[in-house]
Amino acid sequence: QVQLVESGGGVVHPGRSLTLSCATSGFTFSSYGMHWVRQAPGKGLEWVAIIWHDGSDKYYADSVKGRFTISRDQSKNTMYLQMNSLRPEDTAVYYCARDGYKHFDLWGQGTLVTVSS
Amino acid sequence: EIVLTQSPATLSLSPGERATLSCRASQSVTGSYLAWYQQKPGQAPRLLIYGASTRATGTPDRFDGSGSGTDFTLTISRLDPGDFAVYYCQQYASSLSITFGQGTRLDIK
DSSP: OOEEEEEOOEEEOTTOOEEEEEEEESSOGGGSOEEEEEEOTTSOEEEEEEEOTTSSOEEEOTTTTTTEEEEEEGGGTEEEEEEOSOOGGGOEEEEEEEESSSSEEEEOOOEEEEEOO | OOOEEEEOSEEEEOTTSOEEEEEEESSOOGGGOEEEEEEOTTSOOEEEEETTTEEOTTOOTTEEEEEETTEEEEEESSOOGGGOSEEEEEEEEETTEEEEOOOEEEEEO
16 A cells, blocks of 8 residues: 655664665655655654655755755665764654655654654 | 744634634745644644645545635634644745644644
8 A cells, every 4th residue: 555664763872873764655656756754752843855756856954954865766665864963853753755746645654763862 | 934823822622613723824825835734642644735725635524724825724614523633734835945833732622
């Protein structure tokens, strides 16, 4: 069925790195832009990054620009988020979401990233 | 950056009542690219409305989105017990400007 499954979350020390994955199935991955959206504990939703359907363009929220890198592997139907120089304020559930043209029409279940010493 | 302000922060109503949720943008939302999401505890958000007024697949017709420019509304005509959740609006003016409102919590009175 159509689904997104995130993985790779965990506990990491400040300043360290972590890579999240979003495995997709049930639709033509290469036809859709994809996003990462995060939610700090007890807080609202924050958009993090977008990658074009063909990987040709990428944009980031100011809060992660220069530290996070979004990418995708069309052969594996998977999207990634490489997170470097992690800070305590990056602690959140990270969701991957499909771009349904100017909205997010499909979401994964999320993966929790905790940045703590 | 377009800032979305949702009101009220919390809305306490009873099943069967009508709910009106507001989302105001700091500047006009191009093309009415405004969406609404529902999030229940421990779950991912779920798309309800996009393009300000188009129901997503599976959204009951008691959910109605309206508005344009800077003022948008989500109306739930008759609250079902399963509708009590947090609701977020989101705008997508461009890939350089994607923002969410802070959310409205809809509680059972």
